[in-house]
Amino acid sequence: MESLMARPDKPLVSRSAAVLAAVEIIGAEGLDAFTMPRLADEFGIRVPSLYHHFRDRDDVLLAVVRYVAGTAVATSEVVPGPDWPDFFVALAMNFRRSFMSHTNTAPLLLRYRPRDLLPGGYEAAAAFLKWSEVPVALHIRILDGMETLLIGAVLCEDLNPAIAADNSFHSCAVEPGSALASALKACDLSADAMFEGKVRAFLLGVTQMVGSS
Structure with missing residues (x-):
């Protein structure tokens, strides 16, 4: 009314x-x-x-998620070439940082996907991959996979702050002397480093798919 x-x-x-x-x-x-x-x-x-x-309210929420996602897009000094993964790592870190600093906005990504809000950013990313001579058959795999990884990561951290701790497994009941206990002891990465590792591992995995169906 x-x-x-x-x-x-x-x-x-x-x-x-x-x-x-x-x-x-x-x-x-x-x-x-x-x-x-x-x-x-x-x-x-x-x-x-x-x-x-x-x-209406939905229109405001659309503007909110566009604002938060948009502020995450920062100019990178990485130029097209063999170091192209660094460009996407920087974007991913900025995206995560923006949603983590704007509390309670991450769930909006379930309704408004970045690809629908910032098509120009995806065109720029595809062009960067092209200029870096990444096989065109991998472009959509990279863009789609990056978006899925980012949405999942920020949702987990936003909905459960404990996950954002340096080692999220510390909240689990771990048996002393178990394989998981040994793995936790050997891992001293911060939350930021863990996240960066996930992004780099994904990009590395995709690039190894050259020639696959």
């Missing part, structure tokens, strides 16, 4: 300010607490004022 209410002649708040406020509300109070009335209250305005910029 709110969307049918008359809008004021001039917007009382900017779109960018509303998106940033939505990010703050979601971070502090959670996704379920975020509503159009709650956002309007943040600015001391009525809900119809928000309809200058957004159709």
Whole structure:
């Protein structure tokens, strides 16, 4: 019913300010607490004022995930060539860092996939692979796999902060002297290093698929 209410002649708040406020509300109070009335209250305005910029709550959430994912795309100094995996590692680290610093936004990736929000970024990534002379048959495998890996990683860490600890297996009941206990003792990587290792392992695995069906 709110969307049918008359809008004021001039917007009382900017779109960018509303998106940033939505990010703050979601971070502090959670996704379920975020509503159009709650956002309007943040600015001391009525809900119809928000309809200058957004159709409804879903439209605001779309803008939020586009903002968080977009801020993760940073210019990399890596140039096309044999070190092309470093380019994707940098993007992956930025993506993870952005969603981890914007609490409670990761679940939005289940509804709004980056490929649908930032098509220009995927075109740039495909062009980078082409200029790096990575076989074109691998491009979609890399782009699709990277997205799946990133969404899974940030969802796990966002929904269960314990997973973001230096060694997430420490929360498990591990028998002393077991193989898992030995493996944990031998692993001294930080959460960032573990994540980077996953990305590099994936990229290495894909590149070894040259010529496979």
